[in-house]
Amino acid sequence: MADGVQEILRVTSLSAGYGALRILHDLDLTVLAGERLGIVGLNGHGKSTLFLAIAGLTGWQRGSILLNGHEVGGTRSQGPGRYTHRVVRRGLALMPQGDEIFHGLTVEEHLDSGAFTPRAWRERKPRKARILEIFPPLAKLMAVPVGRLSGGERRMVCLGRGLMADASLFLVDEPSLGLAPKIGRSVMQALMNIELGGAAMVIAEQNVSLLEGRVDRIIGMHVGKLKGEASVSLSGAARAQG
Amino acid sequence: MENEQASARWRNPLKGWQPAREVDEVPTDPWRNPVHAPGRYTVKLFAIGRLRFFHKFRAHGKRLWHRTRYWPTRRRVLDVRGGYNPKTLAAEKTIRDKRPLYWLTAFACLLALPLAVPDSAANTLYTAAAIFGIYGAINLCWMLIIGTAGVSSLATYSVVGAAAYGSAYCSIHFGMPWWALPFIGVPIGLVFGLIIALPATRLDGFYYALLTLGLNELCRTYVLQSKVFGSATGGLYGAQSYIPDSLSADGQLLLGYYASLVLLVMALALYRTINGRRLGRILRMAPEQKEAFAEACGIDYRRARIQVFLLSSMALGFIGGFYAAHFRGASPSLFSIDTVALGLAMLMIGGMQRAEGAVLGTFIVVGLHHGLVGLGPLRLILIGVIMLAVVLFLRGGLFGIKPQFRAWRDKKKSENRSTRSVKGGEMLPEEATETFDKDEIYRRRFDKQQRDFLKTLVTAQVIEEHRRQPLGQHSEALERLLMYFRRHPQQDKYAIEVLEPFKAYRIVALSGHRGVAPHDVEEKIYASTDDAYHGVFMRRVQDLLES
Amino acid sequence: MDIGIIAVNALTLACIYGMLAIGISITWSSLGLVNLAYGFMFAFAGYGAWQINAWCSAAHLALPPVATLAIGVLCGALAGLLVCALAFIPIHDKPNFTMRGMVATIAIDLIGTQGLLWYFGPRAKSLPEIFGYWQIEYGGIVLTANTAGAIGSSILLLGAVxxxxxxxxxxxxxxxxxxxxxxxxxVGIGVRRTGLYVMALTGGLAGLAAVLLSQTYYVSPFAGFTPLIKGVSIALCGGLGSVAGAVIAAVILGINEAVTAATIGGQYVLITQFALIIAIIVVRPRGIAGILDRAREA
Known part of the structure; x- marks a missing residue:
């Protein structure tokens, strides 16, 4: 790239929806390497659909999605989820709303299942250690089936699974949803503590106060369109200067 | 608007009539016709919304509200709506639901079948048609169980078989007359239904389907091995039949055919009664995976399911008795996996959850299976291929084609609209359908096209011309631009505020509301009116180019 | 009554039906597909093994007995891939898949078995002996070559899987x-590719079961139906989706079958079996797995 910062994700004129319903209206979004981006918006305005569209899980979609320079979008109107695994192998880790967990697997197997790409599979031991540093409560629970964990622990496992992957783009959908405020804040704090390196993270959240001042950029989302870039926080400005 | 040569200079036509400071000649671009402006009509228009075609019958104006209802219900014979044509004000009537007419046509064809049957094929055709009637009735009851009650039972044919065997046994050993057989079948069906319903209260969905398949096989092996039920003769035969032996061969066939047609009509009436009334509606509120919600609404769906299940089992028992009376006995083929597979094929080909689906599916499968006997095992392969194709391509069988096609078309429309990249002030289709004033759609579209054209007129020459002389006569291009700017609505329209006459002016924007002061736009102070005019012009040009 | 014979019979049946049941169980829980085309897969594997044997003997090639076994497994896997390609891949993400998938497998079964009937004719075929004619005796229990081979090979394959x-x-x-x-x-798992693995795997298990069963019965187009019903009932009894449950259920139902056949008579096997299954299921709707596995509920 011209300014030396690599683009992880470039979405251009993306529209997506389910059947006759169109939810995303022609939106553009660029995510740079090493940045944390917050997307805020009310219920039903398309935050989750944007993430699902990037993962190829919507009913149909149009428009280009470049992930690490590879086209993963395009015109697609087949059933959802046909190509998701390919997008995931290009370096996407989606942590969806609500916990998509495998009830019967233990926490350890669960983390293993996150490391699906061959490289991540080989490196899964050090990675697991790293994740236990981020989420220390998981260390005691490694042999417990995930189905028996509490909501906060499940969320940690789910995020941990995403972090196990060899991903360059983390999409986190409503990490504080359905959790007690204190636990929600601690989960968010853990997300902020993750060293991104060359990767990027996009967090969708309804509660702006959880994001304010902690992410590099906040973008609003309203009826399927991205509305203006609000509040470039200090860290982002400093990075731009430095 | 002189010659359109490259020279293209504009001369002030008012020269000599006005004060000397007037500009009398400026360079300008050649005139272009806005109608032929490039890119003018490139925006592809997509149809919005959907109009369904209904034939309008002319009606007598006074009795548009009249409804023909039949006793003892308040149901209407046909869903006819009257109204006045919004354009011509003529009174007209519309048949909103034509299905009763289709049903009547189909029955008329079935009744008139004997007129069209050639003598050579009479035997095959009448046998097939009688089987169609009986199987159609069975499938309607099955549709009640699977579709309405949502219990995926595959043991329907074993209920029929049990009733057929039981009533044939009674007829042979206790000498029951033929008219008693269906009524013997009813309690047998009820008992059998109770036995099958027992696990249905605990098991859900496909566990139950597999279990009933096993029960079916259990019945088959039992019947095949039991001496009482004719394991030696390949079935239990010798029951009394409603078809008298004294009748001629043709007469016997015809009687059997019409009797099974009556059975089919009875099954249809049962389907309509259960599905269209309280039980059916309760169950429609508790579809699969939404049971918890229905229960929270106070619907006892389990009870309703069991009721429907038992009612259909009794009906199946009745059909079983009729089967025994029709074929003078029962055969173990009723329990075979092929029968279940063909029955499922009938339901799936026609379409789930609708009576017409069950009847059409039965018609097709029975027609292939019993009408083309000469093909041997090939016809079963043919039915399997049709079944596979229907299941792979159609969501709801043949009668689901229409809604599926509509859903597909709506999806494609929505997708195609989203490929459209030219917008710029034009209404999106979703907005357009919401707007009450449809003129607004076309006004916005015209406005966009006009702005696209005007953007091409903005050149350095025009700006220079305006700078030199903001007021007065202008070249054609500048005149067009100014005219468009003047038409801007009051809200946010730029205006000039006099800070100090002849010395200081500033640009503000009008609020558009009486009593609300204009708001500041920029800090810059202009020394003369002409400068301020030009400042406003420049802002407007900038806004135009940005829009 | 000889306890030994009953035990051996129970074990043999448990092994063979257990393989089918585990296949059905895995297919249902990972693909969401109720595979009723087992009859076809079963018959296809049997006929495949027979046909290749026939070609080899026509060409005067002596096939080693283990090759017959392997061919059966491969043919079963091939049939499994066919079923997957027809009934799973095109519609797995479409609405109402469970019902449509089940009917699609029934249709495949109908087409397949009728096609085999049409091609090979109604006469049953018999496969060559695989395990030879030896027998071992231990503590009064006689293991013939067939039973020992069936038990050994199925446990081997099942264990490996x-x-x-x-x-x-x-x-x-x-x-x-x-x-x-x-x-x-x-997490990056390709659903369709995994579907292919699963179906090849379960098809292979079905193929092995087909070859093993054809040592005692014959190969015919409809030979697979009874094993299908048995496999389905074991899978149900064990709880769909649970391998351990299926193994236990296979043992229980195997014992039931052997005991019933020895005490009351062969024709009552299905009746006692279904009474047993209904009893288990009415107590535990998820079968034995419901007792074993407490973490399943979300």
Missing amino acids: LLWMKSSRRGLEIRAMMMNPHAASL
Whole structure:
């Protein structure tokens, strides 16, 4: 790239929806390497659909999605989820709303299942250690089936699974949803503590106060369109200067 | 608007009539016709919304509200709506639901079948048609169980078989007359239904389907091995039949055919009664995976399911008795996996959850299976291929084609609209359908096209011309631009505020509301009116180019 | 009554039907497909083994007995892939898949068995002896070559499959898909490719069962139906989706079958079996797995 910062994700004129319903209206979004981006918006305005569209899980979609320079979008109107695994192998880790967990697997197997790409599979031991540093409560629970964990622990496992992957783009959908405020804040704090390196993270959240001042950029989302870039926080400005 | 040569200079036509400071000649671009402006009509228009075609019958104006209802219900014979044509004000009537007419046509064809049957094929055709009637009735009851009650039972044919065997046994050993057989079948069906319903209260969905398949096989092996039920003769035969032996061969066939047609009509009436009334509606509120919600609404769906299940089992028992009376006995083929597979094929080909689906599916499968006997095992392969194709391509069988096609078309429309990249002030289709004033759609579209054209007129020459002389006569291009700017609505329209006459002016924007002061736009102070005019012009040009 | 004979019979039946049941169980829980085309897969494997044997003997090639076994397994896997390609891949993400998938497998079964009947004719075929004619005796229990071979080979294959599923990455993939297919695609598991693995695997198990059963019965187009029903009932009894449950259920139903056949008579096997299954299921709707596994409920 011209300014030396690599683009992880470039979405251009993306529209997506389910059947006759169109939810995303022609939106553009660029995510740079090493940045944390917050997307805020009310219920039903398309935050989750944007993430699902990037993962190829919507009913149909149009428009280009470049992930690490590879086209993963395009015109697609087949059933959802046909190509998701390919997008995931290009370096996407989606942590969806609500916990998509495998009830019967233990926490350890669960983390293993996150490391699906061959490289991540080989490196899964050090990675697991790293994740236990981020989420220390998981260390005691490694042999417990995930189905028996509490909501906060499940969320940690789910995020941990995403972090196990060899991903360059983390999409986190409503990490504080359905959790007690204190636990929600601690989960968010853990997300902020993750060293991104060359990767990027996009967090969708309804509660702006959880994001304010902690992410590099906040973008609003309203009826399927991205509305203006609000509040470039200090860290982002400093990075731009430095 | 002189010659359109490259020279293209504009001369002030008012020269000599006005004060000397007037500009009398400026360079300008050649005139272009806005109608032929490039890119003018490139925006592809997509149809919005959907109009369904209904034939309008002319009606007598006074009795548009009249409804023909039949006793003892308040149901209407046909869903006819009257109204006045919004354009011509003529009174007209519309048949909103034509299905009763289709049903009547189909029955008329079935009744008139004997007129069209050639003598050579009479035997095959009448046998097939009688089987169609009986199987159609069975499938309607099955549709009640699977579709309405949502219990995926595959043991329907074993209920029929049990009733057929039981009533044939009674007829042979206790000498029951033929008219008693269906009524013997009813309690047998009820008992059998109770036995099958027992696990249905605990098991859900496909566990139950597999279990009933096993029960079916259990019945088959039992019947095949039991001496009482004719394991030696390949079935239990010798029951009394409603078809008298004294009748001629043709007469016997015809009687059997019409009797099974009556059975089919009875099954249809049962389907309509259960599905269209309280039980059916309760169950429609508790579809699969939404049971918890229905229960929270106070619907006892389990009870309703069991009721429907038992009612259909009794009906199946009745059909079983009729089967025994029709074929003078029962055969173990009723329990075979092929029968279940063909029955499922009938339901799936026609379409789930609708009576017409069950009847059409039965018609097709029975027609292939019993009408083309000469093909041997090939016809079963043919039915399997049709079944596979229907299941792979159609969501709801043949009668689901229409809604599926509509859903597909709506999806494609929505997708195609989203490929459209030219917008710029034009209404999106979703907005357009919401707007009450449809003129607004076309006004916005015209406005966009006009702005696209005007953007091409903005050149350095025009700006220079305006700078030199903001007021007065202008070249054609500048005149067009100014005219468009003047038409801007009051809200946010730029205006000039006099800070100090002849010395200081500033640009503000009008609020558009009486009593609300204009708001500041920029800090810059202009020394003369002409400068301020030009400042406003420049802002407007900038806004135009940005829009 | 000879306890030994009953035990041996029970074990043999448990092994053979257990393989089918585990196949059905895995297919249902990972793909969400009720595979009723087992009859076809079963018959296809049997006929495949017979046909290749016939060609080899026509060409005067002597096939080693183990090759017949391997050919049966391969043909079963091939039939499994066919079923997957027809009934799973085109419609697995379409609405109402469970019902449509089941009917599609029934249609495949109908087409397949009728096609085999049409091509090979109604006469049953018999496969050559695989395990020879020896027998071992231990403590009054006589193991013939057939039973020993059937028990040995099925336990071997089943053990290998279970080990593979427990330890390898592919196995984790399949188990993840059994738990939550949606989440599986989110961690990069290709649903369709995993479907192919699963169906090839279960097809291979069915093929082995077909060849083993054809040592006592014959190969015919409809030979697979009774094993299908038995496999389905074992899978049901054990709880769909649970391998351990299926193994226990296979043992229980195997004992039931052997005991019933020895005490009351062969024709009552299905009746006692279904009475047993209904009893188990009415107590535990999820079968034996419901007793074993407490973490299943979300």
